[in-house]
Amino acid sequence: MASSGDSWIREYNEGLKLADDITNMISERSSLPASGPEAQRHSSAIRRKITILGTRLDNLQSILSKLPGKQPLSEKEMNRRKDMLANLKSKVSQMASTLNMSSFANRDSLLGPEIKPVDATSRATGLDNYGVVGLQRQIMKEQDEGLESLEETVMSTKHIALAVNEELGLQTRLIDDLDEHVDVTDSRLQVRTC
Incomplete structure (x- = not known):
């Protein structure tokens, strides 16, 4: 497997670790007081990590779209990676909705729809x-x-x-x-x- 494919897998695994970290932080949130500065700091840290993970997923999507030209991947491997990415995106959207981060789920409201230029x-x-x-x-x-x-x-x-x-x-x-x-x-x- 070529190095760009390995870097995609490595980046994906880092995204998975970050997602697990966020899940743990969301679980810890229930042990904190419902309000107050500590709870706000904790929620802000979770939101920041979700945003970072969202950016990382966008990067993975971009790399994945460029991989077929750079390195030959079987259709089965491409589909597997697309499924892995879709599952992680779904998980991140669920985490974002847990924190009422609706703007994360729909960035189009801020930046407009992502249109592939002709x-x-x-x-x-x-x-x-x-x-x-x-x-x-x-x-x-x-x-x-x-x-x-x-x-x-x-x-x-x-x-x-x-x-x-x-x-x-x-x-x-x-x-x-x-x-x-x-x-x-x-x-x-x-x-x-x-």
């Missing part, structure tokens, strides 16, 4: 020079529209992040003021009890 060579087949230039302009226009859409998303996210940051700053100041008030009240109580 190969530029096949689009240019049969075109003369003017047609090729027109096609290039059309492709550049499509890319510009995609970038504009991405810019809108980034700006929206930035505004949300700034609003959250401002709210956190306000809450921090309120907590600090409350701490000062508690300290003053505590010292007054000590003076009165003496």
Whole structure:
């Protein structure tokens, strides 16, 4: 077996280990208090690992789609790997739904549907020079529209992040003021009890 196939299996096995780690963390979650900073940290760690695993699965899918050209695999082996990947993706989706990570299951809501671009060579087949230039302009226009859409998303996210940051700053100041008030009240109580 060629090295790229071995790297796919190795990457898949690492994904399996990460999935087992996430499953254990989800099981440990039941022993933690229902709320509080420790429970939030634990849930955040689980979400982060699920996201990492999702990225790893996307990478495995990409490598798998490129393997037939790089190395000859039997159809049976390709189907076996596709099944292994589909099963792991299903397991990750179940873990994500356990944590109400619906956005993980449907990344299209954020990034739009993943559309395989038509190969530029096949689009240019049969075109003369003017047609090729027109096609290039059309492709550049499509890319510009995609970038504009991405810019809108980034700006929206930035505004949300700034609003959250401002709210956190306000809450921090309120907590600090409350701490000062508690300290003053505590010292007054000590003076009165003496």
